Amino acid sequence: MDTLSPFVYRIKKLELLNSEDFVFAENLIKNVGIRDSGMVIIESGLLQESIFFVQEGWAVRYKTLEDGNRQIVNFVLPGDIIGMFSPIFQHSEHTVESISPMKLGSFPASQLIDIFRDAPRLALALAWMAGQDERILEEQIVRIGRRRSAKRMAHLFIELYRRLRLCGYTREQAIILPVNQLLLSDALGLSHIHTHRVFRELENHQLIERFPGRIVLQNLAVLASMADFDESYLEPISFAKTSFAL
Amino acid sequence: MDTLSPFVYRIKKLELLNSEDFVFAENLIKNVGIRDSGMVIIESGLLQESIFFVQEGWAVRYKTLEDGNRQIVNFVLPGDIIGMFSPIFQHSEHTVESISPMKLGSFPASQLIDIFRDAPRLALALAWMAGQDERILEEQIVRIGRRRSAKRMAHLFIELYRRLRLCGYTREQAIILPVNQLLLSDALGLSHIHTHRVFRELENHQLIERFPGRIVLQNLAVLASMADFDESYLEPISFAKTSFAL
DNA sequence: CGTATATTTGAAAGCTGTCAACACTTGTGG
DNA sequence: CCACAAGTGTTGACAGCTTTCAAATATACG
Structure with a gap:
C-alpha cells in the first residue's frame, strides 16, 4: 500500500467524505507532474487552466508591485491546493513559483464545475480548505501589521x-x-x-x-x-x- | 419594485445563476435584522450560528493580539458576506464588529449544506465571493508589507x-x-x-x-x-x- | 458637569531602510 | 581548469520613518 497523498490526509480529518468521495478525490489528482525549483506554476494576469495539488515540495505565492518590489502572500506547502477557485476568475491575481523541486497533482480547471454538481461533499471540503487558506492570510496580515x-x-x-x-x-x-x-x-x-x-x-x-x-x-x-x-x-x-x- | 439587494447585485454580474437560483438566493436573505454601530456580530473563538449578508452599513473584521493590540484584517461593506464558510469550522478566528448602523440578512449556518447539495450554481457563486474576499486580503498584505x-x-x-x-x-x-x-x-x-x-x-x-x-x-x-x-x-x-x- | 473616548503635539528613542562595498558561491563558457 | 557573471550573503554608516512617552485639548455621552 502506498502512503496517503497529503491532500487526502488533510481532508480525511474532516470526517465528512464517504468512500465514494475519496475515490472521486483520488481520481482527480491522478495526473501527476514534476517541477524543478524556480518554475512559475501560475502567473499573475493569466487565465489558469489547471488546479494543482501539491504532493511534494514548496512554492511561494506573491504579487509584484509597480516599483519591482514583491510581497510573498503565502507559502505553498504539501497538501495545499493552488488556484482552487481559479476557474471562476478570468485571471490569476498572483504568481506561484516553486522554490524546491515539486510533485504536483492536477486536473483541468473546467472540472471544478463537475465537483460542485456531482460531489457536493467534496466541494464543501474544497471550501473548507479555501477557508483555511484565508485564515492563514489573515494571520499573515496580523504578523506583518502588528509584530x-x-x-x-x-x-x-x-x-x-x-x-x-x-x-x-x-x-x-x-x-x-x-x-x-x-x-x-x-x-x-x-x-x-x-x-x-x-x-x-x-x-x-x-x-x-x-x-x-x-x-x-x-x-x-x-x-x-x-x-x-x-x-x-x-x-x-x-x-x-x-x-x-x- | 424594490431595489436589488447588494448581494444579488453582485452575483448577477456572474451570469451564472438562473431565475431559480435567484429565488433561492433571495429567500436565503429574507430574514433581515438591524444592528447599531459598535455591535459584535461574530466573535473570535466562538461557534457561529448564522451567515450574514450585509445589506447596509459597515463593519470591521479584526484579530486581537496577546498584547491587546489589534489588526483589522478587512472592512466589511454592503454586498459582503460575513462568515460564509463558518459552518465548516468549529470557531471563528476573527471578530466582526459594526462601525455604523447596519442592516443584515441572515440564514442559519446549517443551511449552507443545503446550498451545496441543492443549488450547486449558488454554491459556486459563494465560492466566487470567497475568492474575491481572498484577493482583497492578498492586497491588504501587499499594502501593509510593501507600501x-x-x-x-x-x-x-x-x-x-x-x-x-x-x-x-x-x-x-x-x-x-x-x-x-x-x-x-x-x-x-x-x-x-x-x-x-x-x-x-x-x-x-x-x-x-x-x-x-x-x-x-x-x-x-x-x-x-x-x-x-x-x-x-x-x-x-x-x-x-x-x-x-x- | 464629569468621565470616557478621540484627537493633537513635541520630543526623543528605536526600528528599519538605503547606500555603497565587498565576499562568497554557483554555474557557464573559454 | 580558470575567468567571469549572476545571484546571494555580509558589513558599517547613516538617513529616515515610525513608535513610544507624556501631556494637553477636544468631543461625545449619560
Whole structure:
C-alpha cells in the first residue's frame, strides 16, 4: 500500500467524505507532474487552466508591485491546493513559483464545475480548505501589521513548522525550510538587509542554523514562545459537525 | 419594485445563476435584522450560528493580539458576506464588529449544506465571493508589507471607494467613510499617532476632509494616482465562462 | 458637569531602510 | 581548469520613518 497523498490526509480529518468521495478525490489528482525549483506554476494576469495539488515540495505565492518590489502572500506547502477557485476568475491575481523541486497533482480547471454538481461533499471540503487558506492570510496580515521583525520571523517559522505537521510531517526537531534570506524578506515585508540582521540574531541564540539555500529550525520551543504563537487558526482536529446530513 | 439587494447585485454580474437560483438566493436573505454601530456580530473563538449578508452599513473584521493590540484584517461593506464558510469550522478566528448602523440578512449556518447539495450554481457563486474576499486580503498584505504610510493610506481609501462602487454606489465625488483615526491605524498597521500625521498630510493637500467619526474623500483622482492603484484584483466585469454547463 | 473616548503635539528613542562595498558561491563558457 | 557573471550573503554608516512617552485639548455621552 502506498502512503496517503497529503491532500487526502488533510481532508480525511474532516470526517465528512464517504468512500465514494475519496475515490472521486483520488481520481482527480491522478495526473501527476514534476517541477524543478524556480518554475512559475501560475502567473499573475493569466487565465489558469489547471488546479494543482501539491504532493511534494514548496512554492511561494506573491504579487509584484509597480516599483519591482514583491510581497510573498503565502507559502505553498504539501497538501495545499493552488488556484482552487481559479476557474471562476478570468485571471490569476498572483504568481506561484516553486522554490524546491515539486510533485504536483492536477486536473483541468473546467472540472471544478463537475465537483460542485456531482460531489457536493467534496466541494464543501474544497471550501473548507479555501477557508483555511484565508485564515492563514489573515494571520499573515496580523504578523506583518502588528509584530516586530524578530517576533515576526519567529512567528512565520513556527507557522511553517505547524503547517508541515498538518500533512503528516512528524519530525520534532530540525525542520528544514528551502528558503533563503531574500525569500524571507519578501515574505516578512522587510528589507533583505534588515532580514539578515534579525536572522543573525536568531542564529546567535542558537534558534536557527543556516545552510546555503535552506534554514534549519533548531529550537522550536524557544522560537514558539518568543513568537507568542497561537495555533488556533490552523486546521482544527475535526470538522464542526453541526448535525447535518449531506 | 424594490431595489436589488447588494448581494444579488453582485452575483448577477456572474451570469451564472438562473431565475431559480435567484429565488433561492433571495429567500436565503429574507430574514433581515438591524444592528447599531459598535455591535459584535461574530466573535473570535466562538461557534457561529448564522451567515450574514450585509445589506447596509459597515463593519470591521479584526484579530486581537496577546498584547491587546489589534489588526483589522478587512472592512466589511454592503454586498459582503460575513462568515460564509463558518459552518465548516468549529470557531471563528476573527471578530466582526459594526462601525455604523447596519442592516443584515441572515440564514442559519446549517443551511449552507443545503446550498451545496441543492443549488450547486449558488454554491459556486459563494465560492466566487470567497475568492474575491481572498484577493482583497492578498492586497491588504501587499499594502501593509510593501507600501509606506501615506501611500498605504491612500491605497486603502481607493480600495474602499472602488468596492463601494461594486455594489451600486455611483457617486463620483465626496465618498464618506464611517471611520475614525483609531480604526484607520488598526487597519493600516500603524500607530495612531503616526496615522494622525499622515492623515494631516493628506488633509493639507486637500485630498480628504474630516468630520467627527467620518472621513470624506475629496479628490479621488489624486488619491488614486498617488496610491498606484491597480484595480485588477477587484471583481471582474464578468465570470470566466470556461464553457461549461452546470 | 464629569468621565470616557478621540484627537493633537513635541520630543526623543528605536526600528528599519538605503547606500555603497565587498565576499562568497554557483554555474557557464573559454 | 580558470575567468567571469549572476545571484546571494555580509558589513558599517547613516538617513529616515515610525513608535513610544507624556501631556494637553477636544468631543461625545449619560
